Amino acid sequence: MANIVIGTAGHIDHGKTTLIKALTGIETDTTSEEKKRGMSINLGFAYLDLPNNQRVGIVDVPGHEKFIKNMVAGLPGINLVLLVIDAAEGIMPQTKEHIDILTLLGIRDFLIVLTKVDTVDSDLKELVIEDIRDQLADTPLAEADLIETDAVTGTGIKELLEKIQAHSEEVPERSNSGSARLNVDRVFSVKGFGTVVTGTLLDGAITVGADLYLYPSGKKTRVRNIQVHETDVKSAQPGQRTALNLANIATEEIQRGDVLSVSEKLEDTWMLDVKITCLPDVDGGIGLWDRVRLLIGTREVMARTVPLGVDWIGPGEEGFLQLRLEEQVAVKERDRFILRSYSPMQTIAGGEVLDAAPHKHRRFKVEILESLKAKEEGSLDELITDFMVNKKQPFTKEKVLLEYLGVAKEELQPVLTEMAAEDRVIETSVGYLAHASYQKLVSQATEILSAYHKQYRLRFGMPLEEFRSRMRGVLAEKEISALIALLKKDVVKEANDKLALQDFEVTFNKYQQAAKEKIEQTLAKNGYTPIKKEELFDIDKNAVEVLEALNGDSVIFLTHEYVLLGEIFAQAVKLVQDYVAEHGQMTLGDFRDLTNSSRKSSMLILEYMDKQEITKRVENYRVLGS
Template sequence: MADIVIGTAGHIDHGKTTLIKGLTGIETDTTKEEKTRGLSINLGFAYLDLPNKQRVGIVDVPGHEKFIKNMVAGLPGIDLILLVIDAAEGIMPQTKEHIDILSLLGIQHFMIVLTKCQTVDEDLKELVKEDIREQLADTALKDAPLIETDAVEKIGLDELKLAIQDLAETIPEKTVQEVGRLNVDRVFSVKGFGTVITGTLIDGTFRVGDELTVFPSGKKTKIRTIQVHETDKKEAFSGQRTALNLTNISKDEISRGDVLTNGAALEATWMLDAKVSCLEDVKFGFSLWDRVRVLIGTQEVFARLVPIGQERIEAGEEGFVQLRLEEQLAVKTGDRFIMRAYSPMVTIGGGQILDAVPSKHRRFKQDVLDSLKVKEEGNLDHLILDFLLNQQAIVGSLKDICDYMNLPKETVQGMLETLLEEKLLIQLSETEWIHVNKLQQIEKMIYQELETYHKAFRLRPGMPLEEIRSKVKQFLTPKQLDKLVKLFVEQGVFQLNNHRLSHSDFKVELNKYQEKVKNDIEKKLEKSGFTPIKKEELEALDAKNGRDVLEMLEDQSVVSLTFEYVISKKYYLKSVDLVKDFIQKNGAMTLADFRDMTDSSRKSSMLILEYLDEKKVTKRVENTRELMEG
């Protein structure tokens, strides 16, 4: 059975607080000012035990126009709304604004509670009920059950509890997620315990001992104890009204509007991408740079509106916007919010976040609009593709995708495998994925780099991989590049020889002068045998072509021992065989042993042996060399 939270809504003095006290016995007006003025200013909290023993949380939100932001603060995490209407007054202006807010916030489950029924005669009550149905005919409450009550006279309360119980059984269980998230709505200090906060756990799970991050400040704290409905618990789950006793943080370091999480999926942001709706009965629409009040979670911040893809969003219309915030927020994609005018403070619309940490957009760029439309549609496969395509990195990690989607690892892996079968993604490793369009981008980038290289160095067999790594290091790690190069070679896009990459159709073609230089170099190295030759000596054989031809021959018939000396590859391989045979027979070899075997100088022998050490054929042990293991 789902843990649910019930909220109240309705015009001032229509009996919300009295109704809750009648249902629960709990007084939710707790401050002296609230009791004196007879109206709710802050959020009030209670819990109700249903006939089937299920305990549900109740949030009593204020109804007065001045306290709308407190009302909105109580709505995140609420599953069922009791719209409270006085039988003597019917629907009032504040009732209508509450209905607008509830609709904009995506609340789906409603009950209409007619209060103070014993204070009116039957005919008036029936007229009020008829008017309610007529005014709500085009709203989400058109089919909501209506329960008649009088909390003072204890009439209708049992029927209301049964109706709540029946509706609660239809509300699905919330998705279980490891990462918990809570919007702080109250902060206070308890003598002997320290800082206590309350809020509805809107995602995941919190456990005693969890380390929490406070957003947007980034401060760290730990959970000492947890209470759910005044009962100590070891853990709290999504959907539960929760009180947390926190350690290592003072009351002054955390405030209403902050967000607590025990994971790394949140990030403070100065901008939000959103789909918004402008209410039909407002006197003005949304224009560029309009200053608005954004009510999200338990926080109110000011923001500037930037319509995307259109000049204005008129009354009754929907559209995409980017909100440029005046304070940082920490929210998630999918969160809903309300917008109120800067002045006068009236509700003008609301919306849903499509990207919680966007970059700044150009207003009429088509790919920006396409991306926002994908996010609006909410198709999970398309959202993954959109994330991988539009993130800055070429390769996306499984963790980043899970954090962005706010879904468990197992669920995301299943979707990734489906996209892989549809050839929309490429899997680089167990935890690394790349969009096929990004793959094409990096292929094109490497192709262009090679094209430039081939034109500049026509006799070189390809660009060294190390040089390519330096060109793409801001996009790819060396391991990621190696995996992509392997994939490209398997696909026949490029060819790789001796750690040099080239176009698949690239060939080194020598003219007759270059062919002569090639033969001269190889003959000179062959004649030199185990004695390395300086590169400049070989390059001098032909001032025009010598350097290019020598570079071409490296790793083919020539081996560079140092930046200065080269040797014939034939004699280098002979050196390897001689060294291995000698050491296998004798256990070790000295520089003098190698010099005698090759009839070369000490300097030549040292150049070759140090290169063998570098290539891990041998290792130096004091004044001898041994073979490297394996």
């Protein structure tokens, strides 16, 4: 059964708080100021037990114009809204703004609750109902059920409960695959327990004992206790109104608008790429660098607007914006928000976050607009591709995709499998790699190795460690290993811990070829006795660069100083393997006798074999390596 949160909306004094008390028995006006003034200033919370014993949360939001930001703060996670209208007054200006806000936030499920019906005569009531239907004809509330109620006499309360229950049974359960997130809407201290915060849990579950990270401060805290509807529970599920008792953090270190998440990788950002809908009656629309109030989650921050692809977004129009914020926020893609004018404060637009951590854009760049359109309208595979191609890190773990997309693993996995089969993504041990991202890495690797080949024409390739160091600014160590494995299938070859492009071959001119033959002849004549490389440099003026080119090919560098002919080393390996196979082990003296070489020469060769794991030294003898 899905977790349901119901919100109320409507003009001041139209009876929202009284209605909730009649439904639940809970008084949501709790502060002395609220009781004195007779209006809801802050968010009020209650819960309701339906006839089928399902318990749902209720958020009673303020109706007065001055408290609109508090009203918006209560809406994240809302499943159903009760639009409360006084039977004697009908729709008022504040009612209209609430409807605009709710519509802009993407809420489509409403019940219209006509209150105080027993205080008016039937003719006036019918006129008010007719006017309500006329004014809501072009809104998502056009077909909403209207229930006549009176909280004082009890009229319609039973019918309203039945309507709420019928709706709750149709709400699908939320996916539990993301990283749990809670927008803090209240903070207080309970004697003997410490800091407590409340909010509607989004995206995933939270359990007692879990570590949470507070944004934007980055402080770490721990969940000491959880309450849902005033009952202690071991875990809270997405969609539930939740109270968290937190350890290791003071009340003054948290404020409403902060975000708590189990993820330590939620990004604070100064910018947001968004899609907005501008209200039809907004004077002048939204232009470049307008100062606005952004209401998102439970926060209000000031921002500047940068229209993308157009000079301005007119009344009643949709468009893309980049919001440049005056304070950092921690939000996610698909979060909804409201924009209000700086002064006078009026709701002007609302929409959805498409990119929660973008870079600054040129306003009319085609690639940016195409990316935003993909984020807005794209199918799941298009969203995956767009995210993977445009994020900073090329490799993407499945967990990151689940958090970004907000879908269940069962929905994501078949799409990734199909994309991999079509070579649109590559699955590796460290995550998925979009084909376009891989091609960029191929180009980068090709450029690095091409420059190396051009500078060192007689070397087989770049030392592997040097290549890894060049890629460390882009990839983590395990990602570099995964990339090299992919590159070896397509564009590079590896030998002796060196990387080269597959089509690269060392080519000697006639002078270098002559030097090569001299070096190899000298080493062959020396047999199992390694030679210092400086001694070979005297053979020919081209010997220095030629010897470097032969390293790992026909010449083995036993150390940075001593070299041996590759064929001789191969013969030495065969001698050792045959001897150990017959005798079980070999000493330094045994090898010296077999090769008729000096103790020093034998030690150099055997120690190199140890390094290559051909042999393994045990005390004063050797066995074959693993």
